[in-house]
Amino acid sequence: MAQFGFFLGEVIFLFFFYYLTWDKLRDRKRLHIFLGCVAAMFTLSVQFVWDALGSYMLTPSAALPMINQPVAWSTAAFFNPGFPFLFLHRFFGNLSYVMLLAGGIFAVCALRTKEAEQKEYWSFASRVTFPLGFLAFFAMPLIGWGYASVIQQHAPVAFHAIMGGHVSLHFTVKMVLAGTMVLLGSAWLFAGRKHLWLRLAVTAGLILTLLVFLAHPPLRALTESPTVWFAGLAAIFTALLLSLWLFAPRLKERHEFWQWTKLAIGLLAFSAFLIGGFVRERSRSPYTVYGEIVKPEVEEREADRFLFYGKCLGCHAPGELKKPRAADWRERVAIERQRPELDLTDEQATRVVRYLEDDYR
Amino acid sequence: MTPGHIEFPIIGAKWFIGLTALSHIVVASLAIGFAFIVTAAQIVGYLTRDRSCDLVAKQVQLLHVCVYNIGTIVAVGFIFGLSGLFPQFWSQLFVHQFWTLMLEELLFFMLATTLSLHYFFWDRLWGHKKMHIFLGALLTPFFLLQFYLINGIGSFMLTPGFAEGQASLSQGILGWDKQAFYNPSFLMLTLHRAFVNFSYGGFMVAGLCGWQLFKKHPENVAGAYEKAGRLSFTLGFMAFLTLPVIGYFYAHVIKYEANEAFVNLMWGRGDIIAGGIDWWWVKHLAVAAIFGMTMNYFWRQRKEPQALLSVPGIMVASISLFYLMFYLAMGMIMTYAFFWWMVFTAIGGALLARHRRHYHGGSPRALFTTVAIFSLLTVVLGGYAREAARPRFVDRISHYDSIYVPHERQPYLMLPIGPDEIPAPPAEPVKTPEPVRLIRQKCISYHTLERVKNYRAADWPLIVRQMRAYGLRLSTLEETMIVDYLESGEPY
Structure with a gap:
C-alpha cells in the first residue's frame, strides 16, 4: 500500500x-x-520498497507467515540483511548504466547532427552524463563485495551458485563486460587531457577496485598462491594506471571512434546490469x-543441486569435484558421511549421489 | 484454525476496494470517452480544414494522457488491495480467467504506447495527418476490447450463469472459462458501459470546453471551444439516449439471473442503502436532472436552425415523451414515488438550465459544466449500485470456495494445510421464504406491491384466480402457496 502511495506521488x-x-x-x-527533486524522491521510494521485497526473496531473515497469519508488515522481513546492500548496489547501478547509456546516445546524436x-x-550533454x-x-x-559477504552468510547456497555453481558462467560474463567497460571508459576519460580532478577521481576508483x-x-582457475595473486593484480593495475597517465592523454578525444565507443560502453553497462539481475x-x-x-x-535435478551445494560446496570447490578421483560416487559420499560435521540423511545422500552421477561423470 | 485477514485502517477492506475501483472506473471511463471524442474532433477538423477542432482535440488528448496515468496507477492500487485483502478470492478469480487478464495486460501496453505516440508526436506527424488520425482512432477499439474483457469478469461476479467455474472444475484449470465469461449479463453490461462511456466522455469534454469559456480567450479560440463543446455535448447526449433501453434489458436479465440483487436495487435493500440513503435513487435523480437540462438545451437550439447540431422541436418533444413513459414503467416496478421524484427533478433540471443560460448571457458554458458534474456523479453511483447490489462476501475467504475444493485442485494451487483444516464455508445467507419470493416476483411483473398491501379484501383465493385469468402464469402449487401466505398476514 505504501508502494501504491509512492507510485501515485x-x-x-x-x-x-x-x-x-x-x-x-x-x-x-x-x-x-x-x-x-520531490518526483525523484518518490521514484527512489518505489525502488526502496521493491528492493526490500527483492532482497527478502534472497536473504529472508523472517520466516514466511502461514496462510492464516497475514502480517501485512514485518520489520524483520523488510529490513533483511541483504536489503541495504541491494538498495545501494541498484541505486549506483541505475545511476551508472543510465548515465553511461545516455552519454553514449548523446555522443552518437552529436556525431549525426x-x-x-x-x-x-x-x-555537452554527453560530456556531462558520461563521466x-x-x-x-x-x-x-x-x-558488491559487502553484498556478496551477506549472501555468503545468509544464503550460502546462492553464494555457491554464483561462485562456481550454475550461474557462475553468467557472473563471469558480467564481470568481463564490466571490466571491458572500465578499460574503455578510463581510456576515454584520460584522452585529450581532461580535467585533472576527473583523472584523479578515476585513478582513485581504480585503486579502490584493486x-x-x-x-x-585467489581465483583457483588462475592460481592458488596468495602471493602470485597479490603481485599479479598489483602489476596489472600499475600497468593500467601508467598507460592511462602516460599514453592515453595523447589520444584525440573528438575522434569519431570515441563517440561510438561511448555508445558501446553504455550498452555494455546495460548488459552487465541485466545479467547481474539475472544472476541474483x-x-x-x-x-x-x-x-x-x-x-x-x-x-x-534442481532440488538435488540445491542440496548438493548446501552440503558439499562448503568444503569442496566444484572444479575439484570434476576430477574423477573416485569412480563410484556412492562410495565417495558414504566416506564423506562418516565425517561428524556432515549431517546427511539416507534420502539426502541418495539425492546427492544421483546429482553427482548425472553431472560429474 | 480460523483464517486471518488483514484489516485496512479507518475505512476497512471493503471501502478501500470500493474507492480504488470507483476511482479507476471514473477515469478509465473518461479515457474511453476522450479517445472517441478526440478522433471525432480530428476527423471533423480534417474534413472541414478547421484547425480549431484539431487544437481542441490536442487539448483533450493531453487531458487524456493525464487521466490515463492516474487511472493506471489507481488500478495498480486496486490490484494490490485485492491481492492482500481478499487473497483467496482474487487468486482464484485470476486463475479462473488467467488468459483473459493476460490479454488485458497486453492491451494496457498497446494503449499506453499508442496514446503516448499519438500525443507526443502530434506536431511531428503534421504532414501525415491521415496516419495520425488513424493512430488515434486505434485507441477506441483497443479500449473497447479492454473493457469487453473486464466486463466478462465483472458480469460473472453478478450473474455467474452456468455455474461458478464448472468448466475449470471438470476439465482442470484452463485459465479461461468461456461459459463463465459469456454469462447472462455480459452483453447487457458491455453495451451499457460502452454507451455510458461515450456519453460521459462527451459530457465531460463539453464541460471542459464550458470551463474554458469562463476564461478570457481570443475570439477564434473561444469560438473553437464553443463549437467543440456543442459537438461533444450532442455526441454525449446521443449516447445518453440509448441508456434507458439497454438498462431496461440489463435489469431484466438481473431479475432472473440475480434475483436478490434485483430486489436490492428496486426496493432499496442491502448495501444499496448507505448512511440511510438509497444511492440508486440518487443516481437516477442525477440522470433525471441531466435529462431535464439537455432537453432545455435542445429545445432552445430548435429556434436556431442555423446553429451547429440543432434538432427539430418535435424530436425534443418525442424524446421527452419517451422518458416520461420510461419513468412510468420504472414507477410501476418500484413505486410511484419514484416516478414523481424523477419527473420533478427533470423539470427542476430544465428550469436550472434555463436560469443558467439567462444568467450567462445565452452562453451554454455553465450548462455544460453542470451537466459534466452530474454525469460524473451518475458514473460513480451507477458503478457503486451495480457492485453493492450483490450480496456481500460474509467471509474474506468466501464465495469461491465452492469451486476449488482441495482434492480437486491442481497441485500448485494447494495451500500448505490439510483438507480438514480448511475453514468451513460461510453460513448460507437466510433464504427468502418461497411464498414471499413468489409474491415479489410474480406480482411486480404487473403492478406494485403497494397495490397488494393496500388491498383490503379478504378473499385471496378469488383475487389470485382473477390474476391468473388476467394472464399471470402460476402453477396450482404456487397459487396455493401464495394464497396461504397472504391469508396468514405475514409480512412480505
Missing part, C-alpha cells in the same frame, strides 16, 4: 507538477527543480524465497 509530481509545468514555471526555476548548435549541445555515470560505477565493487580484488581470495534471481533456484518457498515447476 511519482506520477503526480513527475508528470503533472514537473513535466507539464516546465514552461509555466520558467521564471520560478528553483521551485521547478524542487518539484523535480549537422547543425553546429545542436552538435555542440549533444556534445558522472562512469564515476558512479566505482561504488559498485565495494558495495583493494577489493586484493581482499578477494537465478542463484536461489529452485527457491522463490530462499529456504521458504520452492517454485511450483521445480525439477528433481
Whole structure:
C-alpha cells in the first residue's frame, strides 16, 4: 500500500507538477527543480520498497507467515540483511548504466547532427552524463563485495551458485563486460587531457577496485598462491594506471571512434546490469524465497543441486569435484558421511549421489 | 484454525476496494470517452480544414494522457488491495480467467504506447495527418476490447450463469472459462458501459470546453471551444439516449439471473442503502436532472436552425415523451414515488438550465459544466449500485470456495494445510421464504406491491384466480402457496 502511495506521488509530481509545468514555471526555476527533486524522491521510494521485497526473496531473515497469519508488515522481513546492500548496489547501478547509456546516445546524436548548435549541445550533454555515470560505477565493487559477504552468510547456497555453481558462467560474463567497460571508459576519460580532478577521481576508483580484488581470495582457475595473486593484480593495475597517465592523454578525444565507443560502453553497462539481475534471481533456484518457498515447476535435478551445494560446496570447490578421483560416487559420499560435521540423511545422500552421477561423470 | 485477514485502517477492506475501483472506473471511463471524442474532433477538423477542432482535440488528448496515468496507477492500487485483502478470492478469480487478464495486460501496453505516440508526436506527424488520425482512432477499439474483457469478469461476479467455474472444475484449470465469461449479463453490461462511456466522455469534454469559456480567450479560440463543446455535448447526449433501453434489458436479465440483487436495487435493500440513503435513487435523480437540462438545451437550439447540431422541436418533444413513459414503467416496478421524484427533478433540471443560460448571457458554458458534474456523479453511483447490489462476501475467504475444493485442485494451487483444516464455508445467507419470493416476483411483473398491501379484501383465493385469468402464469402449487401466505398476514 505504501508502494501504491509512492507510485501515485511519482506520477503526480513527475508528470503533472514537473513535466507539464516546465514552461509555466520558467521564471520560478528553483521551485521547478524542487518539484523535480520531490518526483525523484518518490521514484527512489518505489525502488526502496521493491528492493526490500527483492532482497527478502534472497536473504529472508523472517520466516514466511502461514496462510492464516497475514502480517501485512514485518520489520524483520523488510529490513533483511541483504536489503541495504541491494538498495545501494541498484541505486549506483541505475545511476551508472543510465548515465553511461545516455552519454553514449548523446555522443552518437552529436556525431549525426549537422547543425553546429545542436552538435555542440549533444556534445555537452554527453560530456556531462558520461563521466558522472562512469564515476558512479566505482561504488559498485565495494558495495558488491559487502553484498556478496551477506549472501555468503545468509544464503550460502546462492553464494555457491554464483561462485562456481550454475550461474557462475553468467557472473563471469558480467564481470568481463564490466571490466571491458572500465578499460574503455578510463581510456576515454584520460584522452585529450581532461580535467585533472576527473583523472584523479578515476585513478582513485581504480585503486579502490584493486583493494577489493586484493581482499578477494585467489581465483583457483588462475592460481592458488596468495602471493602470485597479490603481485599479479598489483602489476596489472600499475600497468593500467601508467598507460592511462602516460599514453592515453595523447589520444584525440573528438575522434569519431570515441563517440561510438561511448555508445558501446553504455550498452555494455546495460548488459552487465541485466545479467547481474539475472544472476541474483537465478542463484536461489529452485527457491522463490530462499529456504521458504520452492517454485511450483521445480525439477528433481534442481532440488538435488540445491542440496548438493548446501552440503558439499562448503568444503569442496566444484572444479575439484570434476576430477574423477573416485569412480563410484556412492562410495565417495558414504566416506564423506562418516565425517561428524556432515549431517546427511539416507534420502539426502541418495539425492546427492544421483546429482553427482548425472553431472560429474 | 480460523483464517486471518488483514484489516485496512479507518475505512476497512471493503471501502478501500470500493474507492480504488470507483476511482479507476471514473477515469478509465473518461479515457474511453476522450479517445472517441478526440478522433471525432480530428476527423471533423480534417474534413472541414478547421484547425480549431484539431487544437481542441490536442487539448483533450493531453487531458487524456493525464487521466490515463492516474487511472493506471489507481488500478495498480486496486490490484494490490485485492491481492492482500481478499487473497483467496482474487487468486482464484485470476486463475479462473488467467488468459483473459493476460490479454488485458497486453492491451494496457498497446494503449499506453499508442496514446503516448499519438500525443507526443502530434506536431511531428503534421504532414501525415491521415496516419495520425488513424493512430488515434486505434485507441477506441483497443479500449473497447479492454473493457469487453473486464466486463466478462465483472458480469460473472453478478450473474455467474452456468455455474461458478464448472468448466475449470471438470476439465482442470484452463485459465479461461468461456461459459463463465459469456454469462447472462455480459452483453447487457458491455453495451451499457460502452454507451455510458461515450456519453460521459462527451459530457465531460463539453464541460471542459464550458470551463474554458469562463476564461478570457481570443475570439477564434473561444469560438473553437464553443463549437467543440456543442459537438461533444450532442455526441454525449446521443449516447445518453440509448441508456434507458439497454438498462431496461440489463435489469431484466438481473431479475432472473440475480434475483436478490434485483430486489436490492428496486426496493432499496442491502448495501444499496448507505448512511440511510438509497444511492440508486440518487443516481437516477442525477440522470433525471441531466435529462431535464439537455432537453432545455435542445429545445432552445430548435429556434436556431442555423446553429451547429440543432434538432427539430418535435424530436425534443418525442424524446421527452419517451422518458416520461420510461419513468412510468420504472414507477410501476418500484413505486410511484419514484416516478414523481424523477419527473420533478427533470423539470427542476430544465428550469436550472434555463436560469443558467439567462444568467450567462445565452452562453451554454455553465450548462455544460453542470451537466459534466452530474454525469460524473451518475458514473460513480451507477458503478457503486451495480457492485453493492450483490450480496456481500460474509467471509474474506468466501464465495469461491465452492469451486476449488482441495482434492480437486491442481497441485500448485494447494495451500500448505490439510483438507480438514480448511475453514468451513460461510453460513448460507437466510433464504427468502418461497411464498414471499413468489409474491415479489410474480406480482411486480404487473403492478406494485403497494397495490397488494393496500388491498383490503379478504378473499385471496378469488383475487389470485382473477390474476391468473388476467394472464399471470402460476402453477396450482404456487397459487396455493401464495394464497396461504397472504391469508396468514405475514409480512412480505
